[in-house]
Amino acid sequence: MFVFLFTLLLPVFCLIMAQLQQAGGPEEKEKTTALKDLLSRIDLDELMKKDEPPLEFPDTLEGFEYVFNEMGQLRHIKTGEPFVFNYREDLHRWNQKRYEALGEIITKHVYELLEKECHLQKVYLPVDANEDEPKSFIFMSKDAMTNSDKLLVLIHGTGVVRAGQWARRLIINEDLDSGTQIPYIKRAIKEGYAVIVLNPNENYIELEKDKVPEQQPSPDSSDEPAEKRERRERNPKDTKKRRDFYEKYRNPQKEKETLQVYIRENGSPEEHALYVWDNLISKAPAENVFFVAHSYGGLTFVELMIHREADVKNKVTAVALTDSVHNLWHQEASKTLENGCVRIAVIGCRAVNHWTHR
Known part of the structure; x- marks a missing residue:
């Protein structure tokens, strides 16, 4: 009214x-x-x-009266119709919040599929985290740290997507095969690859301001290299505007004032990829490591190359960039990196530059 x-x-x-x-x-x-x-x-x-109804939504797919059918398509339980965004006419904000609430349930559903159908294990980060500190996680196949032949690493883009997803919109409006990494994972495992699925957008937890504990210094902060400390302090600030742009739509139920508490050494997509490389991928025995990086994941991979150029060139066999947004000049890549020592297949790439095999 x-x-x-x-x-x-x-x-x-x-x-x-x-x-x-x-x-x-x-x-x-x-x-x-x-x-x-x-x-x-x-x-x-x-x-x-x-003028709108309360922003209170179900916390299960069944509560929304939707289910994924045998073809992986999201369909209404009673009508069999695809998802309808304009559930209430002339209430765009409410409809958007409803869509986001469903999206959060989709994320949890994909996590379950990674564990139940793909048989991946959830691994928490930092690997040495104490019980009370904020944590992120990735997914790995059981042979990720024992397979001496092949390892596939998947990196999604920025925004609301989380581990195992390429695009939430495609999951909801098309099907699971279109919007998730599950087809990649299943085929890789079938062909003898170990798999690691990164989760670069899971960078912090949100706490109500009156419940935020006092920050404790890292136990090894005195021995932390200056480069790592500067990167840890810089990255969350550098990416805050971009993250805020997406995250302000991510949690529709958030009405109370909250504070973001960043996850140690995983406070940005770039930092997350570097941490997983240092602590897991670089220690994996696979002779051939392959990356598939989508959208902002391409930029994240380039940052990994910049900081670990020799190690990545030594271990990575090939990289596929899908619709990547990386830019070698903007990211200040070295001349040797620009000349290229890694074979990269660029699929639908928006990148300004890319490597070719020498």
Whole structure:
């Protein structure tokens, strides 16, 4: 009702303002100023909130009355129809929040599929984390640290996607095969590859401000190399604006004021990839390591190359970049990196530069 009235009154306000401005007298200017002040006090977002139902949504697919059918398509339990975004007419914000709530359930569903169908194991990061500190996680096949032949590493892009996903929109509107990494994982395992699935967007936990514990210094902070310390301090700040842009839509139930507590040495996609490389991939016995990196994952891989150039060239056999957004000049890659020693298949790539096999 509030939005409807505002929509009707706004053209009237604009017309009155235009007439007053044309009149031009001191009294009219004073009225114009007062009217502008009135309009500035109208918060459309707040009006929309008053006119919409509570942002309370189910926490299961069944609660939403949706299920994935045998073809991996999301369908309504009763009608068999695909997901409908405009569930309530003229309530875009509410519909968007509903979509995001469903997306969070989809993320948990994909995690379950990685463990149950792909038989991957969840590995928590940092690997030496104590019980109380924030943690992230990745998924690995059981032979990731024993397979001496082949290892496939998957890196998704930025935004709301998490481990095992390429695009949430495709999962909801198309099917699981289109939007998840599951087909890659199943085929890789069938062909004898070990698999590691990175989770580069899981960089922090959110706590209510009144429940945030005092920050304790890292136990090895005094022995931490300056390069690592600078990267840890810089990356969360460098990527905060980009992350905030996506994350403000991620949690529809978040109404209380919260604080982001970053995960040690995993506070950004770039830092996460570097940490997994140092602590797991570089220690894996596989003679041939292959990467598939999508969108921002391509940029993340390039950052890994920049910081671990010799090691990556030594261990990585090939990299496929799908719709990558990396930029060798912007990321200040070395000349040897630009000339290229790694064979890269670029699929639908937006990248400014890429390597070719020498």
